[in-house]
Amino acid sequence: MSLNIEKIRSMFPVLHQEVHGRPLIYFDNAATTQKPKSVIDALSRYYEFDNANIHRGAHALADRATRYFENTRESIRDFINAREEAEIIFTKGTTESINLVAATFGRKFIHKGDEILISTMEHHSNIVPWQMLCEEKEAILKVIPITEEGEIIWESFLQLLTEKTKLVSIVHASNALGTINPIKNIVAKAHEVGAKVLIDGAQSTSHLDINVQELDCDFLAFSAHKLYGPTGLGVLYGKREVLEIMPPYQGGGEMIKEVSFENTTFNEIPFKFEAGTPNIGDVIAFKKSLDFIKEIGKSDIKSHEDDLLQYAANGLNEIKGFIPVGTAKEKVSVISFNIQGMHPFDVGMMLDAKGIAVRTGHHCTQPLMQRFGLEGTVRASFAVYNSKSEIDQLVESVARIAKIKNK
Numbered sequence: 173m174s175l176n177i178e179k180i181r182s183m184f185p186v187l188h189q190e191v192h193g194r195p196l197i198y199f200d201n202a203a204t205t206q207k208p209k210s211v212i213d214a215l216s217r218y219y220e221f222d223n224a225n226i227h228r229g230a231h232a233l234a235d236r237a238t239r240y241f242e243n244t245r246e247s248i249r250d251f252i253n254a255r256e257e258a259e260i261i262f263t264k265g266t267t268e269s270i271n272l273v274a275a276t277f278g279r280k281f282i283h284k285g286d287e288i289l290i291s292t293m294e295h296h297s298n299i300v301p302w303q304m305l306c307e308e309k310e311a312i313l314k315v316i317p318i319t320e321e322g323e324i325i326w327e328s329f330l331q332l333l334t335e336k337t338k339l340v341s342i343v344h345a346s347n348a349l350g351t352i353n354p355i356k357n358i359v360a361k362a363h364e365v366g367a368k369v370l371i372d373g374a375q376s377t378s379h380l381d382i383n384v385q386e387l388d389c390d391f392l393a394f395s396a397h398k399l400y401g402p403t404g405l406g407v408l409y410g411k412r413e414v415l416e417i418m419p420p421y422q423g424g425g426e427m428i429k430e431v432s433f434e435n436t437t438f439n440e441i442p443f444k445f446e447a448g449t450p451n452i453g454d455v456i457a458f459k460k461s462l463d464f465i466k467e468i469g470k471s472d473i474k475s476h477e478d479d480l481l482q483y484a485a486n487g488l489n490e491i492k493g494f495i496p497v498g499t500a501k502e503k504v505s506v507i508s509f510n511i512q513g514m515h516p517f518d519v520g521m522m523l524d525a526k527g528i529a530v531r532t533g534h535h536c537t538q539p540l541m542q543r544f545g546l547e548g549t550v551r552a553s554f555a556v557y558n559s560k561s562e563i564d565q566l567v568e569s570v571a572r573i574a575k576i577k578n579k
Contacts, residue, residue, distance in 0.1 A: 194527030202553035265406035269393030322498035344376035349498030350506030401461035402454035477505035487567035
């Protein structure tokens with residue numbers, strides 16, 4: 173099915189503006205996606221008509237806000253095919269979701285000499301929490317190496333995976349390279365040695381169909397703002413049997429059943445992990461993001477983004493001085509590159525002057541950049557509202573920049 177890109181673009185107010193006197197071309201979607209007007213309107217509507225705290229009020233506004241809030245939880249359950257709504261926990265983002273697992277599951281079940289396994293391509297948010305936990309618990313953090321193309325070395329993964337491995341925490345799709353990891357196979361092998369698996373789904377959830385029951389992962393972390401939703405909102409999925417044996421993350425209201433000065437009993441999941449007043453308005457608005465994705469269709473979105481990725485790669489690879497970084501066979505719509513003899517920041521600034529928004533730097537993956545001997549890259553990342561004509565302008569601009577340096 174061919175998508176009506178102009179119709180889709182009309183739903184995103186931010187796209188219809190000029191930057192430095194040129195029409196905006198937004199290729200920074202791996203950092204954050206833009207928001208359709210339906211999401212913006214839903215957020216405004218909550219504060220205009222439904223503003224109330226949830227779960228505890230007996231009045232009409234509280235009832236409406238609670239219903240809309242929990243409707244989003246059900247939409248997320250459906251979006252990732254979780255077994256039940258209780259397995260869906262709201263957080264501030266992927267980073268907090270990972271930290272929640274480290275602070276609860278990690279502190280209870282990781283002990284001295286135990287091993288945690290991550291990969292070379294992890295975002296800092298899937299490295300630092302485990303470093304902190306390992307230091308506290310005297311556990312060992314091990315790293316799966318990758319190839320020059322940016323793919324996990326499977327034999328090395330199997331060698332590193334042992335009976336001492338208690339947790340594998342791994343990115344589904346690399347934010348810096350676009351590489352899609354073989355998650356289902358990784359989960360199956362990890363479970364063979366009794367290890368739990370956390371998937372960093374920050375990038376994959378916007379590009380790939382996610383079925384947590386089919387993947388059989390124990391945890392999945394992702395963010396709303398990479399799914400055409402609000403910032404400051406994330407999700408942690410966890411299997412009920414694992415969540416129930418984990419201690420609470422924070423103490424306060426909502427996460428309790430009864431409190432006395434002598435003792436406190438904790439609430440059921442997911443509320444045990446949702447202390448205090450949550451980000452109600454953004455949670456309610458996030459449902460509109462999921463509705464938008466469902467209306468277009470994940471398979472059609474992926475097909476369009478795959479087409480854009482291949483089209484961009486074909487054009488850019490013809491440019492003298494263009495150096496691609498990350499050439500895995502299976503990728504989401506991310507292209508990282510450098511121009512021979514130029515700093516990525518300079519390339520990014522030159523593209524910005526032409527109204528083209530890309531990301532430059534290490535992309536919160538400094539160990540990955542060190543693996544390739546780089547300070548950073550230029551990253552162009554595509555979403556459903558991007559077009560081939562925009563990519564034509566990217567290719568033309570990169571060619572001109574490269575020609576300046578590589579005459």
